[in-house]
Amino acid sequence: MKEHKKLYKAGKKWLVATIAVTSFGIVAAQGNVHAATGNQTSLTAIANNGDLQAAQQAVKTQENNVNNAQNNVDHAQKAVLQAQNANSEAQVAVKTAQNKLNVATQAQKAGHTQADIDQLKQTVQSNQHKQQVAQQNLDSANADVKAKVSAQSTAQQSVNALQKQVDQSGETLPEFNFTEDQKSTTQAFVKAVNRILATGSWRSSEFQNLSEFQNWENAMSTQQKVNWQDSSATDQNAKVDLRAMTTAQVKELSQFAAAVMNNLRNELGISNLTGKAVVTEGLIGEAKEVSDIYNKDQPNRIGHYIYALKKAAFDYGLTANDATNADKYSAPVNEYGESLNEGWDSNYTNIVSMADAKKMVVDAIAGMLFNDSNSQMGHAEAMIGLYNNGGNDYVGTSLSFDNTRGIPGHVTHFMQFSSADFANAHSSAEKAKQAAKGIKTVIDNPYESSAQDAKKAEEARNKLSVAKKQLAKITDELTQSRNKVQTAQQNLLTAKQQLNKDQTKLQKMQDEKTPDQLQKDVDVAKANLNSANNKAAEAAVALKKAQNKLNAEQAKLVTAKQHLKAAQDQLAKVEAAHQPSSSAASTATKPSSSAATSAASTATKPSSSAATSATSSATKPSSSAATSAASSATKPSSSAATSAASSATEPSSSAATSAASSATKPSSSAATSAASSATKPSSSAATSAASSATKPSSSAATSAASSATKPSSSAATSAASSAIKLSSCAATSATDSSVLDSVKNANQTVLATITKVDKNDNNIQLPQTGDQYAVGAIIFGAMMAMFGLTVAGMKRKD
Secondary structure: OHHHHHHHHHHHHHHHHHHHHHHHHHHHHHHHHHHHHHHHHHHHHHHOOHHHHHHHHHHHHHHHHHHHHHHHHHHHHHHHHHHHHHHHHHHHHHHHHHHHHHHHHHHHHHOOOHHHHHHHHHHHHHHHHHHHHHHHHHHHHHHHHHHHHHHHHHHHHHHHHHHHHHHHOOOOOOOOOOOHHHHHHHHHHHHHHHHHHOOOOOOHHHHHHOHHHHHHHHHHOOOOOOOOOOOOHHHHHOEEEOOOOOHHHHHHHHHHHHHHHHHHHHHHOOHHHHOOEEEEHHHHHHHHHHHHHHHHHOOOOOOEEHHHHHHHHHHOOOOOOOOOHHHOOEEOOOOOOEEEEEEEOOOOOOEEEHHHHHHHHHHHHHHHHHOOHHHOOHHHHHHOOHHHOOOOEEEEEEEEEEOOOOOOEEEEEEEEEEHHHHHOOOOHHHHHHHHHHOOOOEEOOOOOOOHHHHHHHHHHHHHHHHHHHHHHHHHHHHHHHHHHHHHHHHHHHHHHHHHHHHHHHHHHHHHOOOHHHHHHHHHHHHHHHHHHHHHHHHHHHHHHHHHHHHHHHHHHHHHHHHHHHHHHHHHHHHHHHHHHHHHHHHHHHHHHHHHHHHHHHHHHHHHHHHHHHHHHHHOOOHHHHHHHHHHHHHOOOHHHHHHHHHHOOOOHHHHHHHHHHHHHHHHHHHHHHHHHHHHOHHHHHHHHHHHOOOOOOOHHHHHHHHHHOOOHHHHHHHHHHHHHHHHHOOOOOOOOOHHHHHHHHHHHHHHHHHHHHHHHOOOOOOOOOOHHHHHHHHHHHHHHHHHHHHHHHHHHHO
16 A cells, blocks of 8 residues: 555646646747747748849839839930921021012013013023034034045155155155245256356356345255264264374265255255266365365364365366465465365263264255355355366365364364366366376265166155155145034033023023912911911920829839848848857757656656657757657567556566657657758658658548648647657557658658648748757656556556
């Protein structure tokens, strides 16, 4: 009886301890409920981040509205600008129409009658006819120019061919291009002189009294030049020293001079009247001696050096008197057959080419022909062979260098004698000298062709002269035709300009509107201006409306951005407050676990190790708790029953210790799983699955998913209930490895459910950190109560 009372008292102590622990767990659970409520509020705010997204979308929408409003303003401004431009154009149109009306009114006053228009039409027709005539004249002038150009080309080809023929007849000799007047007057004068010479008694002064002489002198005194150059490469390369000419050089110059004289006589048409110039051995020697004496004595006077001429004439049997020092003077005339030409130039030197020497001979002959009136034409008479009277004249030519006047000079000596001059020598000594010196010994002249060739050359020269005249005539006519073309072009241009002017005036008169018609144009322009003004006003109103709309949308955008900023700030505060709440929950659960441990220790004393083990399990991290729960759940439940059965025969302390140890393992595991589920939504599913894993059916997974969506207090109660059921059926339930698979499947199902609900319901309440400790305490107290009641019942049976 005493022992029964002791056991009863012990049972009462277990009951009291159980009630105390249970009460403490309830209190802790209430505290955790409050903590969960605060955390739930924070999570609800976080879950409500849909407001933030709505605010962001509102800002984006309003920005689009502002952009649309701005586009409307831009379009409205463009419409205003277009309306203003249209208004300006309309104003210009009104002004233009009014000006035309004013002009028409004045024109009507001036009076453009139909008669004026008809008269102008006739003028236009007349100018059209003038233009046609001018065009015809221009076409005709162009055709004439074309024909003249063709004729000129043909004439030039004929001239070129004849010139080539003349050139091929012998070495090219200079042409003097005598005029017809020069030819005719020369021929007339030579014939008159020949008549006098035929009498056998004459004086040269008589020739100057002839009328033919005056005509000839006037015709020849033109001072014209002969444009000729020696193109022979041989002559250009041959050097001549004018201070010391060789006999060969004097011979070549003499032959060239005689050919030139014969050529000009042919051109003048008097070669049959005056005879031919020939070169003799004696005159070559005489001409060289004259040149040598000039170069030696260098007479410082202009004119014929008498000493040189007299000395040479004496040596060649042309005079009986030898020269003396008294003869060393210069005279304007001479009786020794010399025709002299002098020229000075600073560029002259005594060394020249044979081509230059021949050019000096040609220039000297031209000067004597065309510039000899101051010498009574005496040199010109010698050049044409006037005194020959049909016979030959004998020629020798040389050059000398004069350097007595400070300027270099070239002197040309032409020695000419007729047959009569040779006959004047009467003494045998003179005749002997002539014969010895070869004064009449004629030498061949390479510059002269044969008689037949000379005739052909003469014919070619005559044809060439005619061809040149024809070419000159055609060239003159071509120039006149071209002038006509220019005149015709100018006349055509004038006719076109006048016609265009008259046609423009006529068209203007015909196109002019009456004042009534122009008044209508003014009215239309004014109407258009009024319409433009109205459109401009409407555009301005539309612009103002669009601007007001833009201002309103911009204000809304500012408000939307403010709401977005507020939502962002609230979200930041909630996220910052949520971090320390987990720590606080963890801190709040510590006293409950300690109290449970203390209560267990007080109630069981011998079983303090079991309570400590339970407490230790309750405070492990969620991962460890899950492992522990899985480990405890897989252990065979029969051990608890065996231990409890064996404890019935053992002392109470041992039985209590054994039972507590067996019973508290799954309970602490369940508590740990509950604590783990309170910290993470995903872990809570695993905890519920673990706490229900010992049930024979799969209803534990469904119960866990259901409890995960309820408030934390409900979750704690469900966890405690599941733990109690676990303990009560621990003796009869058998677990294997399939329990772990069921737990994993339950976890996945619960996670999917929580995620779906979290998306669809922003006000969902989730389990919070700290609930696992309260649930653990309740479960622990319940287990202790069940243990106490079991022990008491067993003792009562005994």
